[in-house]
């Protein structure tokens with residue numbers, strides 16, 4: 001037996017060690033002599049009874065494996081399982097690419113006039129989309145149907161949003177499928193009336209973006225006329241609190257990051273504070289600034305015989321980046337190049353991210369651990385994003401690029417879409433990641449970010465250091481809870 005390449009070890013105060021295997025997701029705290037069994041490998045014949053028991057426990061949890069090939073096969077099986085999973089049919093619908101905001105990181109880049117010309121879904125297209133989704137429900141036969149409305153600002157097209165929510169609810173009911181509906185919105189138009197109207201059709205939650213404290217948010221996310229939006233969004237949250245789940249997202253850059261603790265402090269004092277089910281902040285990633293994996297790097301957070309620790313470059317977060325790559329209207333708070341995520345997998349982080357995660361916890365809000373990020377939707381065959389014209393995309397990060405549409409709800413076949421479909425089917429950026437222990441939870445990172453920042457979907461835009469700090473934080477949290 002030998003140590004799995006997917007082991008992570010974090011030394012804890014005293015004699016303890018946190019062990020995690022990212023493939024099996026086993027997480028245990030052991031004494032250092034038990035952790036040393038991983039380096040010893042071999043078999044258990046020469047061990048005393050107690051050590052033998054520990055050895056077997058390590059083996060049962062995937063920390064000890066027969067060979068590296070066993071690990072690679074396990075990874076391949078796991079990723080194939082993720083790809084073909086029918087647990088859920090997951091569809092993100094962009095009701096419009098229009099937006100009533102002029103966000104700093106979006107508007108300045110490429111969206112100067114898209115409010116006038118951007119696509120808006122018609123009811124006829126919505127009907128065709130619903131028919132296509134119903135067909136997928138029958139074809140995939142999933143256990144649940146997850147529907148997300150996104151944009152642009154999805155609430156700018158309420159007729160389509162209501163139509164799809166209602167029709168797909170009925171379609172789900174007929175198939176005894178739970179419909180789980182979420183809206184990702186800037187929050188300005190999120191009234192009680194909207195929430196009440198959608199609750200009977202499976203509305204589970206809303207995700208709203210706040211980019212710092214009032215002053216900073218109003219600078220980062222003003223209306224097109226320049227007016228601030230913070231107060232109105234907070235008022236809307238106050239009014240809908242208790243009726244559906246509310247998640248807060250936020251995007252920071254160097255100019256805004258310091259204001260987030262003040263935002264957390266503000267949120268903590270609000271009467272709706274305990275209604276916030278998730279609070280999660282992410283850096284704005286400026287395209288063109290990521291660095292690919294150095295060919296020679298052999299990433300390893302922890303020992304496992306891997307020797308020296310390798311630090312890989314994070315995408316820098318800069319206030320003044322190179323020109324933003326056009327997304328043609330897809331909201332950059334939630335797509336690969338912007339970046340936050342509809343999927344919440346785009347945890348493209350840096351040291352500030354770890355700081356904000358700790359701050360978020362310290363203020364008593366639930367937040368993702370930063371380790372369990374993926375594999376994201378782009379790797380799931382039964383996860384789709386649909387643009388306002390009915391074009392299909394592999395994930396929201398590509399919706400602005402019609403040349404990367406992978407199909408259309410009217411089943412039209414054209415060489416470009418077929419080529420894009422094949423390109424996404426063949427994606428395997430993790431092949432460039434060597435024996436990185438994070439592959440099962442990262443899978444080579446965000447493809448949309450790789451495409452936008454490096455010009456190649458199969459070249460990981462690596463954020464290993466962020467994973468490393470997240471697992472250290474997870475270890476200390478586990479130790480605190482045990």
Ligand code: SF4
Nearest residue numbers: 336376395397446447
């Ligand atoms: S490729 Fe990026 S934007 Fe697309 S689903 Fe994955 S993490 Fe999200």
Ligand code: SF4
Nearest residue numbers: 433436442444460462
């Ligand atoms: S992209 Fe992800 S899987 Fe690849 S080396 Fe970086 S952290 Fe590891």
